[in-house]
Amino acid sequence: MEGETFSGLGNGAQVDTKILQSFHKNFVQVQSILDKNRLLINEINQNHDSKVPDNLSRNVGLIRELNNNIRRVVDLYGDLSTSFSKSMEASSDGDSSLRSDAKLGMKRFRS
Template structure:
């Protein structure tokens, strides 16, 4: 995935700014860390549930709240990524009226135009 840095987007000569790519990578690392933490939380929640010990079941309330907050953080990170990506694509394709976009593998593909956009 590291070699797939969207280097041929837009008209083929423009590249996404390195800072944008670093921001994307940072966000994806944050998401992965949160998802790893969620896996641990879910395992602990399941163990507590299976134990049927009242203190463990009570602890699950807090663990589930933490899990829900983590999920909200992931959604926010993906939303921010989507917005950043859209802005980057708009900036990289300004002046490109050829209707051809370059995929991350360097191969050309035709842009799809949605009605009303």
């Protein structure tokens, strides 16, 4: 399987299986974070509905965790987008020498 290419993109472009594995890994990470966020949102809603002061105080930390998770998802999608663009450029240039150990994408910095 290593070194094989996949040409199911419709435009004849070929994608290295290492790239597909990397995409899959990132999508699995994103789904895991989104599942966790669903649980966090449910807990935040329950705490809010309870009106118990301790539960409302706990929501501050839960909301921070939720915001951090959202940032991670944005970063992962940014990495996926950059990686996909690079793979398409390499495909169109006929360059199949993409390194699987290269860092995927560039991080966005917020000001």
